[in-house]
Amino acid sequence: RLMPELPQFDDEDLKSYGDEEEESALSPPAALMSLLATQELLLENILECIPVGEFAVIQPLSDEFCLVLGYLLTWKLTLAFFKAASSQLRVLYSQYLRRTKSLNKLLYHLFRLMPENPVSSGPALETPNKDTKTFFTEELHLGVK
Secondary structure (H helix, E strand, O other): OOHHHOHHHHHHOHHHHOOOOOOOOOOOOHHHHHHHHHHHHHHHHHHOOOOEOEOOOOOOOOHHHHHHHHHHHHHHHHHHHHHHOOHHHHHHHHHHHHHHOHHHHHHHHHHHHOOOOOEOOOHHHHOOOOOOOEOOOOOOOOOOO
């Protein structure tokens, strides 16, 4: 809920970033970036032996699963922050992510985590006459019970 409200604080200081000759960058919230950097290192240790194009099998509810979930949820917060920012701020934030290579790392991690065949289990598999449903064709409902 707070992420969409945070960029407004950087809007006030936006004018001071435009005066420099070199390409300027502005970090998204430091706490978020610190957490993301730590998670990137840990995730790289888990996925280091898996080349891009191959996929890692992460067992549900394992320590690795919790780390991957935390990493992806951190990116979800980061993207919510970006969505709420003005276009001028997005440019500065994206320059920061480019310099830290965080987007490159995200893509490398996603391509190693994405399953080869993301078939959705459940009622779809019980009806053989229908097309196979995948995680990309069906809406996922995440409800806490």
